[in-house]
Amino acid sequence: METIIFDGEDGSQIELGVVAQTRVNGSVYLLTVDPEESGEEGSAAYILKDTSEDGDKDGCYVFVEDDTEFDAVYKVFEVMLDEIDFEYE
Structure with missing residues:
Protein backbone atom coordinates (compact mmCIF):
# COMPACT_ATOMS: atom_id res chain seq x y z
CA MET A 1 0.00 0.00 0.00
CA GLU A 2 1.31 3.42 -0.94
CA THR A 3 1.79 5.78 1.99
CA ILE A 4 2.08 9.53 2.40
CA ILE A 5 3.59 11.56 5.20
CA PHE A 6 1.20 14.19 6.51
CA ASP A 7 2.58 17.08 8.57
CA GLY A 8 0.30 17.90 11.48
CA GLU A 9 -0.36 21.42 12.72
CA ASP A 10 1.69 20.70 15.84
CA GLY A 11 4.77 19.75 13.78
CA THR A 51 -5.23 21.84 -2.47
CA SER A 52 -2.05 22.17 -4.54
CA GLU A 53 -1.97 24.36 -7.65
CA ASP A 54 -1.41 23.03 -11.18
CA GLY A 55 2.30 22.64 -11.79
CA ASP A 56 3.23 22.14 -8.11
CA LYS A 57 5.82 19.42 -7.70
CA ASP A 58 4.25 17.98 -4.54
CA GLY A 59 0.65 17.63 -3.49
CA CYS A 60 -0.70 19.66 -0.60
CA TYR A 61 -3.41 17.83 1.31
CA VAL A 62 -5.81 18.96 4.03
CA PHE A 63 -8.29 16.96 6.08
CA VAL A 64 -11.85 17.40 4.82
CA GLU A 65 -13.72 18.93 7.76
CA ASP A 66 -16.85 20.32 6.07
CA ASP A 67 -19.65 17.84 6.80
CA THR A 68 -21.43 18.31 3.46
CA GLU A 69 -18.22 17.89 1.45
CA PHE A 70 -17.14 14.91 3.57
CA ASP A 71 -20.48 13.13 3.15
CA ALA A 72 -20.50 13.64 -0.63
CA VAL A 73 -16.96 12.36 -1.11
CA TYR A 74 -17.50 9.52 1.37
CA LYS A 75 -20.43 8.27 -0.72
CA VAL A 76 -18.20 8.19 -3.83
CA PHE A 77 -15.54 6.17 -1.99
CA GLU A 78 -18.22 3.87 -0.58
CA VAL A 79 -19.44 3.03 -4.10
CA MET A 80 -15.85 2.57 -5.32
CA LEU A 81 -14.99 0.18 -2.50
CA ASP A 82 -18.22 -1.81 -2.98
CA GLU A 83 -17.16 -2.41 -6.59
CA ILE A 84 -13.74 -3.83 -5.65
CA ASP A 85 -12.71 -6.53 -3.20
CA PHE A 86 -10.87 -4.43 -0.61
CA GLU A 87 -9.01 -5.96 2.27
CA TYR A 88 -6.51 -4.04 4.40
CA GLU A 89 -4.01 -5.83 6.60
Missing part, protein backbone atom coordinates in the same frame (compact mmCIF):
# COMPACT_ATOMS: atom_id res chain seq x y z
CA SER A 12 4.31 16.01 14.17
CA GLN A 13 4.28 13.67 11.20
CA ILE A 14 1.65 11.03 10.51
CA GLU A 15 2.14 8.24 7.98
CA LEU A 16 -1.13 7.39 6.26
CA GLY A 17 -1.84 4.53 3.88
CA VAL A 18 -3.62 5.51 0.67
CA VAL A 19 -6.62 3.25 0.04
CA ALA A 20 -8.20 5.03 -2.94
CA GLN A 21 -8.16 8.25 -4.93
CA THR A 22 -10.98 10.00 -6.77
CA ARG A 23 -11.89 13.31 -8.37
CA VAL A 24 -15.11 15.08 -7.37
CA ASN A 25 -16.10 18.46 -8.84
CA GLY A 26 -12.57 19.00 -10.15
CA SER A 27 -10.82 18.30 -6.82
CA VAL A 28 -8.69 15.25 -6.02
CA TYR A 29 -9.45 13.35 -2.81
CA LEU A 30 -7.63 10.52 -1.06
CA LEU A 31 -9.16 7.95 1.25
CA THR A 32 -6.47 7.12 3.78
CA VAL A 33 -6.06 4.96 6.86
CA ASP A 34 -3.81 5.24 9.88
CA PRO A 35 -2.55 1.71 10.51
CA GLU A 36 -1.35 2.68 14.00
CA GLU A 37 -4.93 3.44 15.05
CA SER A 38 -6.24 0.05 13.97
CA GLY A 39 -8.30 -2.01 16.35
CA GLU A 40 -10.88 -4.75 16.31
CA GLU A 41 -13.17 -2.64 14.16
CA GLY A 42 -10.49 -1.73 11.61
CA SER A 43 -8.32 1.30 11.01
CA ALA A 44 -9.19 4.96 11.44
CA ALA A 45 -10.03 6.39 8.00
CA TYR A 46 -9.58 9.97 6.78
CA ILE A 47 -10.46 11.85 3.61
CA LEU A 48 -7.84 14.32 2.38
CA LYS A 49 -8.30 16.98 -0.30
CA ASP A 50 -5.48 18.04 -2.62
